[in-house]
Amino acid sequence: MEEKLSKVAQSLKPSPIQELSHLAQRCNAINLAEGFPDFPTPSEFKQAAISAINSDFNQYRHVQGICDHLAKDIKQRHGLHVNPLTDIAICCGQSEAFAAAVFATINPGDEVLLFEPVYETYEACITMAGGIPVYVKLDPPHWTLDLDRFLKSFTVRTKAVVLNSPHNPTGKVFTADELDAIAEACCKMDCLAITDEVYEHITYDMDKYVSLASLPGMQQRTIITSSLSKTFCVTGWRIGWAVASAPIASAIRNIHVKLTDSAPAPFQEAALTALISPPEYFETLRKDYKEKRDYIVRILLGVGLQIHFVPQGSFFVFAELPENCPLSDMEFVAELIKKAGVAAVPGCTFFRTKLSHKELSQSGQDYQKRYIRFAFCKSSATLSSAEQKMADIVDSEGYLQLY
Ligand SMILES: Cc1ncc(COP(=O)(O)O)c(C=O)c1O
Numbered sequence: 001m002e003e004k005l006s007k008v009a010q011s012l013k014p015s016p017i018q019e020l021s022h023l024a025q026r027c028n029a030i031n032l033a034e035g036f037p038d039f040p041t042p043s044e045f046k047q048a049a050i051s052a053i054n055s056d057f058n059q060y061r062h063v064q065g066i067c068d069h070l071a072k073d074i075k076q077r078h079g080l081h082v083n084p085l086t087d088i089a090i091c092c093g094q095s096e097a098f099a100a101a102v103f104a105t106i107n108p109g110d111e112v113l114l115f116e117p118v119y120e121t122y123e124a125c126i127t128m129a130g131g132i133p134v135y136v137k138l139d140p141p142h143w144t145l146d147l148d149r150f151l152k153s154f155t156v157r158t159k160a161v162v163l164n165s166p167h168n169p170t171g172k173v174f175t176a177d178e179l180d181a182i183a184e185a186c187c188k189m190d191c192l193a194i195t196d197e198v199y200e201h202i203t204y205d206m207d208k209y210v211s212l213a214s215l216p217g218m219q220q221r222t223i224i225t226s227s228l229s230k231t232f233c234v235t236g237w238r239i240g241w242a243v244a245s246a247p248i249a250s251a252i253r254n255i256h257v258k259l260t261d262s263a264p265a266p267f268q269e270a271a272l273t274a275l276i277s278p279p280e281y282f283e284t285l286r287k288d289y290k291e292k293r294d295y296i297v298r299i300l301l302g303v304g305l306q307i308h309f310v311p312q313g314s315f316f317v318f319a320e321l322p323e324n325c326p327l328s329d330m331e332f333v334a335e336l337i338k339k340a341g342v343a344a345v346p347g348c349t350f351f352r353t354k355l356s357h358k359e360l361s362q363s364g365q366d367y368q369k370r371y372i373r374f375a376f377c378k379s380s381a382t383l384s385s386a387e388q389k390m391a392d393i394v395d396s397e398g399y400l401q402l403y
Helices: 007-011 017-026 043-054 064-078 093-105 121-128 147-152 176-188 246-260 265-275 279-302 329-340 357-363 380-391
Strands: 088-091 111-116 132-139 158-164 192-196 222-227 240-243 316-320 371-375
Touching: 007 121, 017 329, 043 265, 064 088, 064 240, 064 265, 088 093, 088 246, 093 121, 093 192, 093 222, 093 240, 093 246, 111 121, 121 132, 132 147, 147 176, 158 176, 176 192, 240 246, 279 316, 279 380, 329 371, 329 380
Parallel strands: 111 132, 111 158, 158 192, 192 222
Antiparallel strands: 088 240, 222 240, 316 371
8 A cells, every 4th residue: 555655655764763773672772862851750740730630621722821921931031022822832842833833834845944964853844845955064073054055055945944953963052153144144035944942941051042033133034943842851741832923823823723733731731830940940950961961971982982062952962983983873873782782873864965075085984974862861870871881891992892
């Protein structure tokens, strides 16, 4: 029956990391691959969800209090005026908010700029809408945006730029100059921006997180998407949102209603408890993740991996293979699972374009096969067992004995 599948369904192949996931399960490996916490959700959030269920908030529902809170928060943090009645759509996680934002704005043939390396799900949504993903490479080792390359990627068909900052998989937070350049280009080319800000509260070593929407001329042309998932340790609750100008937010809401009707009712109610967390909650979140970041960076450097870019946000580190390592990222991860019992994600999954001959000869190596993403949203016990397991197979020169 495969011939009955749509072209989009046929194009969505299982990723090679699924095989590595099975290997990791068979080897009972410690999971530093997936981007969700393995420690408990704060008990007051869980209690709020339980009590919402017991209070019979169990039917289709729109909880306006979420929009009211988000509007206040966006005013306070970014200085933007958002109308809570018209400019916000509550969705099932950032994932659905992003998909609905794409379906609301992208026509077949429209081009959408994405920065590479890239979080995997954007491409599928754009393709499902008939849009064309156009990749703009960020340059290693600091994943900098080459302005010239970025500007040359625009055509008359460019409809939107997707910006994920803090960035998965690198942990990069786009600089003020980069944000200015993106904003300026969007205004000049009359393009939309769709931002993915799920890691907005997980940043390190910086005074203030800046949303692209707060730059001059950007609020009207930006669709902010974000969610509770990462900030409140509730990736399974599936509560997210899109914030946009009223006509776009209304289109996103219509699409959301057609797709899923409403986000889970009891978790929307419980979201109110999470969202009004005091400032100390957010400070502790950043402090705890900073400690975990520093710890994993020490662990990985200690076993010979190279880290030229220490993450400034998110809970991922994109580490480079040891200089003389003959293995590809896929081979390295397979060996790491088999010999050390630790799972991570091969970096090649975040690259969608091949390097040109010129780029290959300039860098001397195919850097797209030389990175591994480690997730550090894990308990201290998990991180320290990963450290122990890797330390057990380190040779006298301080490298993992994988090859
Ligand atoms: C960059 C990024 N965006 C979105 C998501 C998914 O967010 P949600 O759980 O709100 O759908 C993830 C999850 O890993 C992510 O890394």
